[in-house]
Amino acid sequence: MRDTGKSTDLGNDSVRSLFFYYYVPTLISMVSVTSHQLINGIILGQKVGKEAIAAVGLYAPILLAFISLLLPLMIGGGITFSRSIGAKNYQHAQQVFRFTTTLVLLAGSILAVGAPLLAAPIATFIAGQESPLILTFTTDYIFWNFVFVPFLFLRFLWGTFLNNDNAPKVNKNVTVFSSVLNIVLDVLLVIVFPFGIAGAAIATGLSLLAAIVYILVYLRKGSGHLDVRHFRPTLHLSEWRSFFRVGFPSFVSEVSGSLGLLLLSRSLQPYGVLAISAFGLINFLNNIFLRLFTASMMSIQPIIGFNIGARQPERVQNTLRFALLFTLTLGSALYGIGLLFPTGFVRVVAGKEGAAFRQVAADAIRYSFLLYIVAGPNFILAMYMQTIGQYTVSILISVLKGVVLIGLLLSVLPPFFTTRLDAIWLARPLAEIITLLGVSLYTVYYRHRYYAPEAILKG
Template sequence: MDQKRDLEGFASGPVFTLVLRNAIPAMAAMLMVLIYNLADTFFIGQTHDAIQVAAVSLATPVFLIFMSVGTVFGIGGTSVISRALGEGRKEYAKKVSAFCMWGCVIAGSVMSLFFWLFMEQILGLVGATPDTWELAESYLNLVCLSGPFVLISNCFSNILRAEGQSGKAMMGQLLGNLLNIILDPIMILGFGWNIAGAAIATVIGNIVGAGYYLLYFWRGKSMLSIRLKDVSRNDKVCSSVLVIGVPASLGSLLMSVSQIVVNGQMSAYGDMALAGIGVAMKVTMITGMVCIGLGQGVQPLLGYCVGARLWERYQKILKFSLLFAFALSTVLTLACYLCLDQIIHAFLTDQNAFAYALRFARILLSTSFLFGVFYVLTNSLQAMGAAKASLIISLSRQGLIYIPALFLLQAAVGVNGLVWAQPLADVLSIILAVILCATTTKQMMRKPIETEGTIS
């Protein structure tokens, strides 16, 4: 009954209240993910060993690949489920949810095995040096233990929002990440386990977060399902999820790949430069992660409106979300600028590493005020089921635009060029997102009901 009332709220009520009610828990969840990501680096930084900070910077993008694959099922499933509920197709929504659950189990297990088997090749690829090799290896070997749980947690923190349970969607991530933050100082500093302690805390946190979502379903609190018997190979369940989930995941995957490329190129300038870029990227994550949460929070609202063909309401929600996103990302960017020295000092004490981080962070923050608008536009495309447009956006920002820019700008201006590639990619990709969102919305509004679905 609660779920039905929450879904009815998607179609009525003040837009301001609806957006905030769904976006704030999503932003809070991503804020916890941010704090969790910062915690490892922060407490490792308290060892006053910049080599360990560099090792965590090398290992982080590899671990984030697990989260990006969870996005395949989380964002893809949310898009399909929210539109299905808008159309009144609850049984189909159950099939999609169950497919996402078992897809996470299989994909997570396969990925963990792959990383263990090819760990040496992966470390060579990410630019590990003789000083950082063993540290990064120990971190990743332990973190791979939680592979399936990372995917499940990342997936269902999105899917629960599709049935209006934004608060419960937040709680799983909140519990897992909070536990990780509590365990970090105990295991890194208290037990003296250093980088291995950070990895163990990460494993425990992810298992607890996934366990919360599994318990929620086993208690029968959801209108959706994770039962194996509800998994269906019919009704295009798999293709419907993947056609949106894969493009969405590519954005996260390419973010990891591009960070690996940056680390590989940056390692030529020394471990202190590598530690500096790792911390500088975490500074911009403060704005980026919160804005990702905002986009994910409004996506189910937009998807429901698409399924129910409430186009006037869709446009009101999108307009308010864009204005709110721009204001939020601008405030967060300004706050980071004003507190930049203090933020970096929390992670680095080595003066060379600090100087690199300060210079790199100032460059990266030059366009972070645009993050909110970009992520709302990206999620609006996913909400409409616009597979081709989503694919173009995902490939562009961290791939087709960013990676070539890395090599071109490095050749032109050296180490600073590696950093300026990201602001350039941000500007070009947001222009592309505005164009694609405007044209796709017009296309969807012209589609007759009987032919509407996932558009190319």
Template sequence: MDDEKIKHYDGVDSILGNPRIALWKMSIPLIISLFITSLYGVIDAIWVSGLGADALAGVGFVSPIFIALIGIGNGLGAGSASALSRYIGEENKEKSDNGAIHTILITIVISIVTTTILLIFLKDILLAMGAGITINYAMDYGIILSIGSILIILSNSLYGILRGEGDANRTMYAMLFSSILNIVLDPIFIYALNLGLKGAAIATLISLLSVNLILFYWFYIKKDSYLKPFLSNYKFNKGITIDILKVGLPASLELINNALFAALFSLLLVRVATTDAVAVYSTAWRVVTIATTPMLAVATALISVVGANYGARKYEEILVAHRYSMKIAILFGFIAALIVYIFAPQIVSIFAYTGTSTRLSPQLIAFLSLIVIYFPTMGYGATSTFVFQGTGNGITAMFQTILRETVFTLGFAILLAVVLDYGEYGAWWGIILGELLVNTITMIWADLHIKKLIKYKNITINSKN
């Protein structure tokens, strides 16, 4: 530790310092980073909409799979950030470095398994989701993304290593470069090279490849990160593997569950409406993803702040961080809701600018004008869920997500859309009601969890005295 004092690294010093300042330092670059990530899907949708509504629906059916791949990477990244920040809080550099290389090796193995499964079962999955007449479009887009699964998963996992040491800035730089590259390549591959949906997928993978190369350059050539994920630092440790996976796997399953929800919701929309309703939902949800990015960024930053303070047994600081993060995220939620509601027609015009896509405009505007109701509730729901990830309680966080998405949100959607026969509008209201109920439950749950940690610490201290 003599030549690598923790104080020499701004990110590490930040997550162990004032939790309010740490949240802002982590959140701002994460807002930009996640906003850029959201642009991948939006940029594809903007260009693909020029190919027609069926092509847009085809991309919509692949979206849950793409979300699942990002979810696996983000989940492993969350597991890594949670474990590594706790090791840093314990001031265990050797264990931190070993944990970083564990993350990469685990990610590679999971990526290989995931790619194999997708290549074998992709068409069956898409047909089961109701792709129907759009199956050829969906396969054109989906098969290429499946081949490049490792690029999607690995990049998001590597971000977790950087977040674990409190370095959110460099993830922002890499993703900014990747996004600009994607913006440039999309029209070239889709239209200039006449590759259609295949071109959109290829452009996305090239952009993701660039991100991975940049990240590996920082870790293995420039070598200026606090954590050193080198093979020379690797020594198999069952405890480290469990620490990463006990948050990483549930977090991945959380996001895969979100993808499952999107698939089931699309199937529901086909049942009560048409494939146009799927195009509306998948396209508008990209706008929702961008609008809610600030809340998710604050929640993601909270993992490292909570993890570091948990490792240092500074539980009171966790309570401060949680309550402060909720205030910030709720404010962002109200601002996002106001902007989307006011400018919904202008936002929709970006997607429905040509061909058969223009017929979707009224439905897209209606969806966006309604869905903003739930934005502020995500502010306190997401931050509360991520508290549990930061303290290593990944199973609890996963249960909360499944409760929100699969049980209540989908349950309300089926009740309103099918049983009460309100159609696709009923399905939209199902999302709002499910989010409102479970986000409120999660907020109360997280607050009680932190207070329990503080109480246990005080009892331990008093018993020693």
């Protein structure tokens, strides 16, 4: 393997320093994406209107569904690839790369070809027909995103393989490059040439294409173990089932989250354009701030995994405790900002909108930001359980907070609120809180199964 620069000892360095060693570069990649999304949202909100922000937010469940379909290949393929490299079985590693690449290209091409037929029905389902303008924007946004979806799939998959091929810096550079390009294209296709929300979607698609070209140029240099110079498509791999077994909890997590967002969007349709637009704004902000906790979750996985293999369960316990405390503190700070300054977020994203929308959106932020206090700990617990082999608990966390409790709370809460919209804004945060309390109490009560050294080493 190539030298990655700074030397770290996963078995002896302090847990805190190791956490931030992984967290900082992961966050840099995510911040570049977040910056693009924030600027994209500001451009759309200021130049097109709140209906455009709503369309982008309503597309979020579809994007989550796509990611959920990719996760078994990304996680299972990445693990199998890295194990093959460790065993110096480079031919098998390349076979894994070819197999997964062929699958995502096939699936992405089917969606791209079907875009003209799929866009309008899907948009009608998630946006309703209360606002013809939101429906039109959502249809356009879905259509152009579907056209470019093969590049989206490849970008996610190849990013995972770059990390597993000891090239995380290349993956980070690709992310920063494509995000900057996306911002430039947003300005060009939304402001200079007023193509509206279609221009924003096209800008994203072109930046994904540029990212793929960047990776191809790198891979053709032969710097790592990935080879595209003699690439041959294949749908044959004997252990393909292991991909889905390893990645299944993450798959369930994404599907549950997508279904939960769909339940919320459907519940808001009777409340009109203002509510749907505010929901789009909330999804837009969640897509930015939840990345802080996703980066935390990704940072603990290699530390925990290594120390399970090194049979040092006390370091696994220390990592879990630190990550839970870090995400709880970070989430509380974000909630405090949202509670005190909700109108600030509204002004930044949709400054020209009227007082009625600003009021609805501010209320939505005050309630919805409660999510951040517990979202991080739930992410951390789910990853911990998955890493130590407790797949049932990991899946339970995802299903409860993602869809089951949201559906239940949407049925139970509204009669207890004078303004029923407030109940809808609270449904997701309360689902996360109940999940965290329930799972924590259960696993602590049976801590010998989940936190004891012998339980950890079974993973």
